Amino acid sequence: MLLNGKSRGEGSPLVLIHGLFGDLDNLGGLAKSLAQHFCVYQIDLPNHGQSYHTEDMDYQSQSDAVIAWMNTQHLETVTLVGHSMGGKVAMAIAQRFPERVTQLVVMDIAPVDYQVSRHDNVFNALHETQTVTLDNRQQAQSVMNRTIENPGVTQFLLKSLYKTDHGHYDWRFD
Structure with a gap:
């Protein structure tokens, strides 16, 4: 691969x-x-x-x-x-x-092990989107906005949302 x-x-x-x-x-x-x-x-x-x-x-x-x-x-x-x-x-x-x-x-990174979890809210928001069938981008944005306070972060993540062959939306990252 x-x-x-x-x-x-x-x-x-x-x-x-x-x-x-x-x-x-x-x-x-x-x-x-x-x-x-x-x-x-x-x-x-x-x-x-x-x-x-x-x-x-x-x-x-x-x-x-x-x-x-x-x-x-x-x-x-x-x-x-x-x-x-x-x-x-x-x-x-x-x-x-x-x-x-x-x-x-x-x-924007150092060669150390970071002890602070800075992205827990992002992971939680993405997990939330996996609990529903996403029919449009606005739905995904609404789900993520419950957990992510910064609209710029949500917009960045939405760049990786795409429409599948089945007409629903999914993430390009795993």
Whole structure:
């Protein structure tokens, strides 16, 4: 199983890795700017965007998936840019496969174990949406607004809601 991705620009390879609940388009503005100097690859991590879903969601599995994707793209070494959880994945790659990373840029995360659960309300809201059949985006938003106070967070999450072939809505992340 391979990661979903796209590329733009020319030059040395640079891989952008999004954060939790995101997808390859989250860093689109950065990709556009960097494509003037690099061949920029944007990827969907497993359980995100249009990549495959799996039970394995640890940083080792995520970094293995990125390395497998790099191998299929014939990318021996890359610059990695990771945001939030993507930064943790990028750090895992740099630690486990240092010979594959020419530069590492990590945004909005540190190489420590966080002891505070900052996203419990998000997880609770997403679990709530799984208890009903979602017939439209407004319904999902209404369910999530019961738990999530910040409308920007809800809007960010709704970017990953899509209409299935059966006419209902589901999440692109697992």
